Amino acid sequence: MPKHETPLLDELESGPWPSFVSDIKAEAASRAKNEKNVEFQIPVDVCDDLLGVLELSYKHGRTHWKHGGIVGVFGYGGGVIGRYCDQPGMFPGVAHFHTVRVNQPGGKFYNTAYLKQLCDLWEFRGSGLTNMHGSTGDIILIGTQTPQLEEIFYDLTHNMNQDLGGSGSNLRTPADCIGSARCEYACYDTQSMCYALTQEYQDELHRPAFPYKFKFKFDGCPNCCVASIARSDMSFIGLWRDEIRIDQAAVAAYVGGEIQPNGGAHAGRDWGKFDIQKEVIGLCPTECMRYEGGKLEIDNKECTHCMHCINVMPRALRIGNDRGCAILVGAKAPILDGAQMGSLLVPFISVEDPYDEVKEVIEKVWDYWMEEGKNRERLGELIKRQGFQKLLEATDIEASPLHVSEPRSNPYIFWKEEEVEGGWERDVKAYRKDHLR
Amino acid sequence: MATDEQKKLIVEALEKKTGKSKFYLKDFYTMIPDLKPRAIKNIVNEMVADGILEYWSSGSTTLIGLKGVGKQAGAEHED
Missing domain, CATH: 3.30.70.2500 (Alpha-Beta Plaits)
Structure with missing residues (x-):
């Protein structure tokens, strides 16, 4: 009862x-x-x-x-x-x-x-x-x-050799993917970096430090298994900046049906013969691949690391050797303002213990947010309010085309008067000689 | 390490406040002039450890006030 x-x-x-x-x-x-x-x-x-x-x-x-x-x-x-x-x-x-x-x-x-x-x-x-x-x-x-x-x-x-996590206006418990412990896609050792930064920022993790919550998440590759790009104020996504390594014999084995695509996933029904053109080349978001005469070619400078081709043919395509991570900032769930995805701040940074370069970026971001953020304003909301350019200035990162997510849609980068020859002043009379009213 | 003078400035500023007993960390920034937010944060957290201030947390946000001031401690028998 x-x-x-x-x-x-x-x-x-x-x-x-x-x-x-x-x-x-x-x-x-x-x-x-x-x-x-x-x-x-x-x-x-x-x-x-x-x-x-x-x-x-x-x-x-x-x-x-x-x-x-x-x-x-x-x-x-x-x-x-x-x-x-x-x-x-x-x-x-x-x-x-x-x-x-x-x-x-x-x-x-x-x-x-x-x-x-x-x-x-x-x-x-x-x-x-x-x-x-x-x-x-x-x-x-x-x-x-x-x-x-x-x-x-x-x-x-x-x-139990175990600590409490973060809550309130603290650094929240950093989270990472399984990383190189078990995953061949990992471009850096996520567990090592997650642990090192957890130790480094114990004070921020256990005592309130910020205007609101702040989350770190570490993804070893752009598959983003911990969804850092959507769920963390500062997202560390592993990537490479050289070339995807191609094993042409393994590509041929996928095409010939000797190796199952997607590591044998989606095998619950018959999808027909593997079609590299339709399932890989045609789905590349930047159209940077071609398969001709039994040879797969990738124009790596156009690759945006979407991971699709590697996920479909993991035995034929491997991540590059020049590895590090990108840092994105400002993602959040829709509590006060709407949901936001992360914006790229650092296109590529080396990820080596003791992670000094990474810590330098983190601390500049924190100083900026602690100074400028309103109560209960997430980093992403501050960036939206003040513009991405302010964050670039605070972190001493030079603006680049990589910071523009889509042309004409995110006006993050503006010229300043001192950057323009002659400033904002001009000789109106001289101008009117060539441009009638 | 916070000085006695810095602690006094914070306590006096809090005692002057009326209507509210708990404040955001950012509200403390103006209580001690010429210090960076990170330094103020360290002083505030030290004062909590000293038992002068206390945290109140909703889980998502943390507020800070003078220890024992406000309704909740008494209402929840946590005093």
């Missing part, structure tokens, strides 16, 4: 998709049974009360959470998000229901022992409910009470 009747939530379980309601009910049942004899440090019926308050919110059509608070762990200004219920008498199990953000391992590499340890900690000191992962990448531990926070922090840092 459930503690609270939940007819509205029950409907959410009736669809064809897995339901979070079923998951919470399963955890509620597990806590009630307590087969492992856990000495729960927060109420055993926390999940029942969570279902109860959710049901009430559906019934009333408004939330019963009071979001935000002063809670945290000593020395940190992020990583814990306070949450309280406005009906603590009805739902004492969720009177406090704070969230803890944990910095996920690089590339989200885990072993099962680690995950078990994490789950045991969270059943012991929290609700047992997790979100793997939040949209920034953190491991999200959902629902605990204030007295548990320091204990959880101690266990994470001392017994």
